[in-house]
């Protein structure tokens with residue numbers, strides 16, 4: 126079987142590369158859009174209890190819907206099949222980790238540091254971008270990382286509603302009962318998840334302010 | 344410089360409301376070091392934070408240099424009031440220099456000038472700029488962080504500085520050192536400081552005026568000396584602690600302050616011999632005693648001199664009044680007994696044997712000494 130897998134990989138290399146790129150699109154676009162939406166929402170949630178309640182509830186509910194069910198739900202919701210419903214479903218799916226980490230990251234900034242910021246005469250906005258965001262940044266990146274790893278996995282299911290990506294191999298392989306075809310989708314997807322996780326965790330460390338990397342003396 | 348008028352803060356609403364600060368009035372002069380003190384929860388922090396509008400008063404007014412702060416822009420106001428918060432609260436992602444310089448930066452002061460000032464300030468409190476300028480708060484000890492917290496409040500040269508238990512979490516030695524530094528700094532720069540603490544020794548050490556609070560109200564606002572000598576009520580006495588209280592004229596016995604072992608002479612001593620003894624002992628007064636060593640009278644060098652050449656015996660020159668008090672007589676009563684013409688009283692025991700002398704001066708000096716002693720004990 127190992128032999129037949131490598132043979133297949135050689136034979137269908139171009140197809141695999143194409144599916145991988147397709148898969149990346151399925152991951153990058155939802156994650157990018159979700160970041161644009163969830164980070165500001167997470168910040169607003171720390172400022173307003175009502176926003177916090179609504180936003181967190183909605184995002185948590187979305188997260189509890191099984192991924193396959195959420196993808197399938199796109200069809201009756203009028204989005205049909207193909208890339209678009211897949212992107213929408215994956216976008217919704219990545220909201221919560223980013224939202225939650227942004228919220229917790231900013232909420233987690235030491236109260237005395239926040240009080241100092243306001244007490245020194247920073248405006249709300251200055252406090253946010255000079256103090257809260259830099260300190261919360263590693264946590265926010267952590268949220269994006271979690272979302273990305275989840276979405277890379279979930280995106281393999283997007284093929285079920287015609288979303289394309291590496292899931293195409295898996296579904297075909299399941300239908301034809303061909304392990305080598307399944308592996309052709311599953312192995313690159315796993316490697317992709319590992320690589321993205323590695324890169325984003327590197328970014329997380331890189332963006333951690335130096336003063337926060339020092340173990341405290343106390 | 345700073346006036347609080349009928350300042351009140353109520354937290355919460357309706358039944359669950361809590362009167363944290365209750366109708367406070369306070370006047371603070373320029374250059375004054377005011378210490379707010381009281382048990383936990385008495386409203387010190389709330390009062391302090393209303394001054395820079397971190398907390399909005401429920402009612403009442405805060406005037407700075409005569410004008411109400413409610414109409415001022417809160418952000419602008421805070422940039423002009425130094426603030427040292429209770430838990431230091433340094434920005435962990437800023438270097439020490441950036442921490443100290445934050446307010447000058449917000450006020451867009453000249454970068455070169457503000458850097459110069461920052462480095463100067465660091466030197467002033469013993470944080471060698473070459474070593475510490477580019478370090479981060481996490482790399483500093485607690486005492487060093489506290490210093491940075493204080494410098495951050497000083498950097499933009501505000502006239503008014505608020506400090507909320509700034510030395511709370513320090514070991515006693517560092518704390519002592521910072522207290523001394525802070526007091527010197529304040530006197531040098533002539534800053535007005537409102538300082539919150541719950542430590543009475545710290546208050547006595549640093550304050551020009553101590554404001555003692557209880558349940559959101561001011562119980563007494565006075566100089567440390569006044570509070571120690573004239574506590575307004577039993578709450579103040581208790582809070583200060585008996586061991587720190589100044590001796591009270593009403594309860595302190597003369598035995599605590601008298602000059603002991605007075606010069607005594609027997610009745611048959613010649614005036615000339617008495618004078619010689621006075622010279623030898625550097626005494627202005629001698630107690631004349633009978634054979635049983637009991638008090639007969641007091642004689643002063645002046646009296647002997649006045650009667651010179653008149654050939655009088657000692658007993659003829661004596662002040663004949665019974666100028667004696669017992670050792671348990673209070674300072675207050677002794678002072679009353681020292682009527683105008685009586686300069687000195689002899690303190691005698693049960694058998695009227697002299698044990699000491701007191702004059703107006705010794706009474707006063709004694710009081711001051713005891714006060715100083717209890718005061719310095721309190722500080723150590």
Ligand SMILES: Nc1ncnc2c1ncn2[C@@H]1O[C@H](COP(=O)(O)OP(=O)(O)O)[C@@H](O)[C@H]1O
Pocket residue numbers: 354355361362363381382383384385386387388389390
């Ligand atoms: N944000 C708040 N909400 C409700 N009650 C508060 C709040 N802050 C302080 N209090 C209450 O107000 C009182 C005074 O608090 P505070 O000024 O912090 O006292 P202190 O600084 O003297 O310890 C306390 O009883 C405290 O519980």
Ligand SMILES: [Mg+2]
Pocket residue numbers: 387388389429
């Ligand atoms: Mg407090």
